[in-house]
Amino acid sequence: MMSQPSRSSIECPAPDWFKVPTGNERIWIGLALCWCMVMSLMMPYWHFKGKQNSSGESYSVKPADFTKRTEKFILANTGAESLLEEGLAPIVPAPPGDVYLIAKQYFWFPILKLRAGEVYRLHISSVDFQHGFSLQPINMNFQVVPGFDHVLTITPQAPGTYPIVCNEFCGIGHQNMVGKIIVE
Ligand code: CUA
Numbered sequence: 001m002m003s004q005p006s007r008s009s010i011e012c013p014a015p016d017w018f019k020v021p022t023g024n025e026r027i028w029i030g031l032a033l034c035w036c037m038v039m040s041l042m043m044p045y046w047h048f049k050g051k052q053n054s055s056g057e058s059y060s061v062k063p064a065d066f067t068k069r070t071e072k073f074i075l076a077n078t079g080a081e082s083l084l085e086e087g088l089a090p091i092v093p094a095p096p097g098d099v100y101l102i103a104k105q106y107f108w109f110p111i112l113k114l115r116a117g118e119v120y121r122l123h124i125s126s127v128d129f130q131h132g133f134s135l136q137p138i139n140m141n142f143q144v145v146p147g148f149d150h151v152l153t154i155t156p157q158a159p160g161t162y163p164i165v166c167n168e169f170c171g172i173g174h175q176n177m178v179g180k181i182i183v184e
Pocket of ligand 1: 104105106130131132166167168169170171174175177
């Protein structure tokens with residue numbers, strides 16, 4: 001029996017299926033291939049030159065321990081235990097040094113007030129699920145994973161109030177998970 005000219009998708013293609021691309025098809029394949037190469041090379045290039053990478057400094061930490069460190073940090077910089085409960089007054093740490101930020105369903109804690117031009121080591125950790133630290137409007141983004149103390153060395157540039165939003169879906173209150181960093 002003769003084989004049929006059209007075959008279903010579960011059969012092998014005809015042995016002569018391959019037609020060498022010509023004309024415009026050839027040009028488009030060439031362009032796509034070149035662009036693939038450019039995009040592939042951009043990844044390592046931006047890794048070293050893009051200035052958007054964190055230092056990659058992180059340590060294992062238990063959520064309870066990170067909470068304790070943050071509380072200690074807050075007490076050291078306010079001396080008022082009532083603020084801990086309210087959690088509303090900004091913490092004004094003396095630069096340079098370590099500052100702490102907790103990500104938790106559904107808030108960022110505490111509010112930090114930092115000074116422009118000073119260097120801080122910002123420790124961020126989640127005490128429950130994965131969250132996304134997204135500092136607006138400068139669009140600085142960082143994944144916050146529970147169990148890790150992520151340390152970002154930062155130098156605030158310009159005074160202002162910078163909202164922190166969560167950009168990793170973390171539950172039904174995700175869209176309400178906001179915080180802020182004040183720079184003066
Ligand atoms: Cu935290 Cu979304």
